[in-house]
Amino acid sequence: MKISLGPILYYWEREAIFKFYEEIAATAVDIVYLGETVCSRRHNLRHDDWLSVAEKLASAGKEVVLSSQALLESESDLKILRKLADNDQFSVEANDMGAVHLLTGRLPFVIGPHINVYNSPALSLLAETGAKRWVMPVEMSRGMLHKMQLEKPANMETEVFAFGRLPLAFSARCFTARHHNLPKDDCQFRCLDYANGLTLNTREGQPFLVLNGIQTQSASVYNLINELVEMNEMGVNIVRISPQAWHTTKIIEQFWQSLNNPDTAQKCMQQLAKWMPDKGCDGYWHGKAGLEQSTGITAQ
């Protein structure tokens, strides 16, 4: 199994993004997804900046995929999408059916986690349009994945979101702007203040969700490091780590160690707990509520 690094879901400063990918180039990660997938107002990096990061990572031996925005509302969103589709160097992760439409018949592309694929007839159709890989929807269980693996088209690679706060929803509303009582179109880029998102607690003080602009995430960190052996047996090709503002390179290292020496999984899990911004969860994988945790991992 390979390790991928998903796109940065938060809004970070320009220099922080460049520095982050310099560090990533030196890690054991095999595939890096790049680009802004959440909000069209976030543009500390422009298309050419992303391409220059992509080229550096590619020259460091990484497979680079350019990710597309999940919620496309305007012609300017489509313009950015067309630029991605027109690049003939890197494959693209489609996160909307509009992207699938534009990528059909071009370089083989990736079906991102925000496209609804819950059955093999849907996956087969996407394979015919040129998809080479699909990222399982986050709410899919291992039982469902097992059936998909048996029925999926030949040569279709399977990737599983295996570490990070779960991207759960997209909205018309920007919740970060709303928190600051600002209109969405004049958000003053408040997301820059929340490098790991803005935690929403219940009235009992229990961290529940994370507000990330127009995206809502889980507060708990999805962590499937304990399931790598099973995933391998099921023929999963890639496990995805979602970047967080701190310790991402260390998290990659733990996944790499666990993959290469499954006996160390328990130890790796304990290490990971130190670097997670909140407690862990793995309910979706086990066919339960996503927020549940079965393996006893806790944040420290």
Place this chain on the structure above:
Amino acid sequence: MSHKATAPELVCPAGSLPALKAAVDHGADCVYIGFRDNTNARNFAGLNFDESNAREGIRYAHNKGKKVLLALNTYPQADNWERWQGAVDKAAKLGMDAVILADIGLMRYAVKNYPDLRLHLSVQGSATNYEAINFFHEHFGISRAVLPRVLSLPQVEHVVKNTPVKIELFGFGGLCVMVEGRCALSSYATGESPNTCGVCSPAKAVRWEHTAKGLESRLNGVLLDRYNDTESAGYPTLCKGRFEVGNETYYAIEEPASLNTLALLPEMQLMGIAAIKIEGRQRSPAYVAQVTKVWRAAIDACQRAPDSFIVNPEWMAQLSSVAEGQQHTLGAYHRPWK
């Protein structure tokens, strides 16, 4: 506005045969229904249609020149694909005027087996731009798409101008602020979501408890809200709870309010919106009758004289009496909304 545009069709909800009849009798052009299982996104106990009810409903509507559409808008999964396939078969056999689908696998099945069956793209299909809609048009020949409630009116108009597919917009009812088909909040808390099970914040996971701090609503143990004695408590939908962010407790995601776009009718008509959808298959026949009656009157008035259309205060009063939280919003159609 100088010319008379075609009036949009009024598409009304029916969770039962009496609701369907109420919609038809009070002026709906189309009524949409679902089968009694998780093949549709309003999979609630005691709601929806079996084959015999559906047959009777279609007969009733067709006799009065109205259409019946079937929502089959959840996502079939690897272990239960046959149920959705069977629902498409049943829809074709019953003579539904259209099926409202979200899943591309199921769309292909429908096109292949029933080439004459009219297909609409459900709001659950998450198509917010014309490139996505045109994908569905090219592959499956869909004739109508329901837009998620996330676009401003100028953005809607841009979609209309760039696709041969007719556009249906939500006009009234409970407002989902998340892009439909892209929200897993419910399954995160309960294991069941609209995409997979046709439910959001399912009733079986809800608990009410009187405590010293007030009446509390919980979803699978997660505290969604707490009400004092003077507050009325609504159904505890996950995104309409009050939470703490920073040092503030507020409706961090969404207030309980109904979408109501009556005031936008002339603009919607002028830009060529083909249909206006009323939300509420979970609501009573009386609700359906009331809302249908008002919207029929409004659409007719707008069609007669779009230039001088004004929202009749009586209509608003009637809609307010059935609106969630007695509050109305123009939602995302109105850009400064936050």
